[in-house]
Amino acid sequence: MKSNSYLLPLYNRLDVSFVKGKKSVLYDEEGKDYIDFSSGVGVNSLGYCNKKVVKTIENQANKILHTSNIYQIKSQEECAKKIVELSTYDMQCFFCNSGAEANESAIKLARKYGNTAFSKPKYKIITIKNSFHGRTIATLKATAQEDKHKYFGPYPDGFVYANDIKEAISLIDDSTVAVMLELIQGEGGIFMQDIKEVKELSEILKSKKLLLIIDEVQTGVYRSGKFLISHYFKIEPNIITLAKGLATGIPIGVMMTNLKDVLKAGDHGSTFGGNHFSTTVCKEVLNVLEEYKNSGNLKKNIRYFNNCLNYFVDTYTNLFSKKTGFGFMQGIVLKDEKKLEEIIKIALKNRILVLKSGKNIIRFLPPLNISKKEMKQGFKRFENALIEIKK
Ligand SMILES: *Cc1c(COP(=O)(O)O)cnc(C)c1O
Numbered sequence: 001m002k003s004n005s006y007l008l009p010l011y012n013r014l015d016v017s018f019v020k021g022k023k024s025v026l027y028d029e030e031g032k033d034y035i036d037f038s039s040g041v042g043v044n045s046l047g048y049c050n051k052k053v054v055k056t057i058e059n060q061a062n063k064i065l066h067t068s069n070i071y072q073i074k075s076q077e078e079c080a081k082k083i084v085e086l087s088t089y090d091m092q093c094f095f096c097n098s099g100a101e102a103n104e105s106a107i108k109l110a111r112k113y114g115n116t117a118f119s120k121p122k123y124k125i126i127t128i129k130n131s132f133h134g135r136t137i138a139t140l141k142a143t144a145q146e147d148k149h150k151y152f153g154p155y156p157d158g159f160v161y162a163n164d165i166k167e168a169i170s171l172i173d174d175s176t177v178a179v180m181l182e183l184i185q186g187e188g189g190i191f192m193q194d195i196k197e198v199k200e201l202s203e204i205l206k207s208k209k210l211l212l213i214i215d216e217v218q219t220g221v222y223r224s225g226k227f228l229i230s231h232y233f234k235i236e237p238n239i240i241t242l243a244k245g246l247a248t249g250i251p252i253g254v255m256m257t258n259l260k261d262v263l264k265a266g267d268h269g270s271t272f273g274g275n276h277f278s279t280t281v282c283k284e285v286l287n288v289l290e291e292y293k294n295s296g297n298l299k300k301n302i303r304y305f306n307n308c309l310n311y312f313v314d315t316y317t318n319l320f321s322k323k324t325g326f327g328f329m330q331g332i333v334l335k336d337e338k339k340l341e342e343i344i345k346i347a348l349k350n351r352i353l354v355l356k357s358g359k360n361i362i363r364f365l366p367p368l369n370i371s372k373k374e375m376k377q378g379f380k381r382f383e384n385a386l387i388e389i390k391k
Contacts, residue, residue, distance in 0.1 A: 014344075014345070014348055016028050016034075016348060017029055018034070020048070020049075021036070021044075021047065021048025021049060022047075022048055022049055023047045023048060023049075023369075023370075023371065023374065024036050024039075024047045024048075024366060024367045024369075024370040024371070024374040024378075025048075025374065026048065026353070032351060033351060034348075034351045034352065034353055035351065035353065035374055035377055035378035035381060036048075036353045036366065036367065037352060037353055037354050037355075037364045037365070037378055037382075038353045038354060038355045038363075038364075038365055038366075039245075039365050039367045039368075040249065041218075041244065041355060041365065042186070042218050042223060042244040042245055042329070042365040043244045043245060043248070043249055044245075044248050044249055044367050045221055045222070045223075045244075045245035045246075045248045045285065045289060045367060045368045045369075046248040046285060046288060046289070046367060047248075047367035047369055047370065048367075050248065050285075050288065050369075052284060052287075052288055053248055053281065053284055053285060053288065056280060056281055056284040057250075057277075057281055060276065060280045060281065061277070063276070064276045064277075065275065065276060065277040066272070066275040066276060066277065067275070067276065068271070069269060069270070069271075069273070069274065073274060073275070073279070075276050075279040075280040075283060076095060076274040076275075076276075076279045078279070079093075079274070079279035079280075079282050079283045080092070080093035080095070080254075082283055082286050082287070083242070083254060083256065083286070084256065086227040086228075086290065087227065087228055087240065087256065088231070089236060089237075089240070089256070089258060090258055091240070091256040091257055091258050091260075092256065092257065092260050093254050093255070093256045094254065094255045094256070094257075094263075094268065094270075094274075095252065095253070095254055095270065095273040095274025095278075095279065096252075096253040096254070096255065096270045096273040096274075097251045097252060097253055097270065097272050097273055097278075098134075098251060098253045099133075099134055099215075099217035099218075099241065099243035099244060099253055100133070100134025100135055100136045100139045100253075101134075101136075101253050101270065101273075102217065102241035102242065102243050102253035102254055102255045103133045103134050103139045103142065103180075103215060103217070103241050103255075104134065104136055104138055104139055105241075105255035105268060106180065106213050106215075106239045106241050106257075107125060107138055107139070107142065107180075108263070108267070108268055109239060109255070109257060109259060109262055109263055109268075110125060110177050110178040110211050110213060110239065111123055111158075111177070112262050112263060112267065113177060113211065113259060113262045114177030114178070116262070117209070117262075118209075120174065120175075121175075122174070122175050122176060122177040122210075123157075123158045123177055124158050124159070124160050124173070124175045124176045124177060125142065125158060125159055125160070125176075125177060125178045125180055125213075126159075126160045126161070126162050126168045126171055126172070126176060126178070126179045126180070127142050127143070127144045127159060127160070127161060127162070127180050127181065128144055128161070128162055128163075128164065128165070128168060128181045128182075128185075128193075129144050129145075129161060129162065129163045129164070129188075130144065130145060130185055130188030130191065130358070131144045131145070131180075131181065131182055131185060131188060131215075132145070132182070132185065132186060132187035132188055133180065137152065137155060137156065138155075138156050140152065140155075141155040141156060141159045142159050142180060144159075144161040144162075145188070146161075158175075160176075164197075165181075165193055165194065165197040165198060165200075165201050166197060168181075168201060169200065169201055169204055172204065172205075172208070172210065176210060177210060177211060178205075178211035178212070178213050178238075178239075179201060179205060179210070179211075179212060179213065180213035180214075180215060181193065181198075181213070181214065181215065182214075182215045182216075182217075182218070182219065183198065183214060183216075183219055183229045183230065183232075183233055184219050184224075184229060184325060184326055184329055186217075186218035186219070186329070186357065186363075187218075187357060187358075188357070188358055189324070189331070189357055189358030189359075189360075189361050190324045190325040190329065190330065190331035190357050190358070190361055190363060192324070192325065192326060193233075195232070195233050195234075198233050199233065199234065199235060202235045202236070202237075211238040211239060211259075212235065212237045212238050212239075213237065213238065213240075213241070214228075214230050214235075214237040214239070214240050214241075215241050216228055216229060216230065216240050216241060216242050217241055217242060217243045217244055217253070218244055218329065218365075219329060220240070220242040220244075220245065220246075221242060221244070221246055221286075221289065222245070222289050222298060222327075222328075222368050223245060223328055223329045223365070223368070224326050224327035224328075224329060225298060225299060225302050225327040225328070226327075227290075228240065229326070229327075232326075236258075238257060238258055238259060239255065239256070239257045239259070240255075240257075241253070241254065241255050241256075242254045242256070245368070246282050246285065246286075247278055247282040247285050248281075248285050250277065250278050250281045251272075251278065252274075252278040252279070252281075252282050253273075288369075289368065289369075292368070292369055298368060298369075301328075301369075301370060301371075301372065301375070302327050302328055304372055304375060305328065305330070305364070305366065305370075305375055306330070308375065308379045309323050309330055309332060309364070310323060312332060312379075312382070312383070312386070313332055316386055318335070318390070319334060319335060319336075319339065319386065319389070319390075320332045320333060320334060320335065321333045321334070321335050324361065325363075325364075328364075328365065328366055328368055329363075329364075329365060330363070330364045331357055331361040331362060331363045331364065332361065332362050332364075333360060333361050334360045334361065334362065336360075337359045337360035339389065340356050340359070340360060340361075340362070341356075342389065343362060343385065343386075343389060344356060346385045346388050346389055347381070347382060347385040349385070349388075350381040350382070350384045350385040350388070351381055352378050352381035352382050352385065354382070366378075
């Protein structure tokens, strides 16, 4: 099966096409079932066809999908309230449609703050090596992976790259307005920052009235076991961005901030952002996820998943050097990076879906409500794939 020739060839697609899903299982055109340990790269937080979500979608489709943001949108207000309450931070929300847009909004907010809050304007935003913040021109430039920048310049000015948090602290100067980072790098190798270092950075920024921007597009919405991974780090960011898992497949992004009076009407906006449909679905997804988290089952399932991954790292020492990550955002590090594509393909053949991250990591982002039975079955298939590779 070749990909449709009317499409630009922007993706290296695997040779499979799914037609339906149920819970954490996908079905291809021939009806073969696949256990999903990837959830559309962290998007399908409740797997496929969650009953409550399907009902909410049906109901809302019969009422109203979209009105412009020049009118009041009650579900947008309610969805923001839910997100802010779950965050525990004193913040307000701006809704958009993707992670890149949420980060783009964060950059605009930081820039306006830098240009208005100080006698000498500040504009530099420091980001961390191997980060991933999106694919628009500004968020691509914010992504500190220079090999990705090659063809698309010139870029907006004012992004500075640090190798790590310590270096980010040392790079703060007179024109710095913010540091933006992922607490676990999703695309850049499931790399978790050091809690003490982040705390130190956070305190330094606060003392200088500069901004801490946390990109939780992948880590957020219970991926870590808590609503935000910022909670584990016990930090109070000025700006947090969310997207992927918010509405289990309906496009939505959020930029939330404690800077409530920087952006004014007309400074920023989005045509689709926060419409009736996406915010109604998002609200329902968050209600279901909150209930699931409070039942203790999220934690229990993460523990089981974790134990399974430990088994693979301990057993297949010829293939893997260690486990990395947190919660339901995990990776196992390959000793030989040349095996990465092969393992993903052979896993697919064994009907188990996994992702890559960085150059040498197999990434696991299962639906957050994956059952023990599905995990068991998935890891059995994953082990079959590994046995096939060893041969
Ligand atoms: C996926 C991702 C983005 C980009 O989100 P899009 O919805 O693809 O624009 C940004 N930051 C992080 C950390 C991500 O994982």
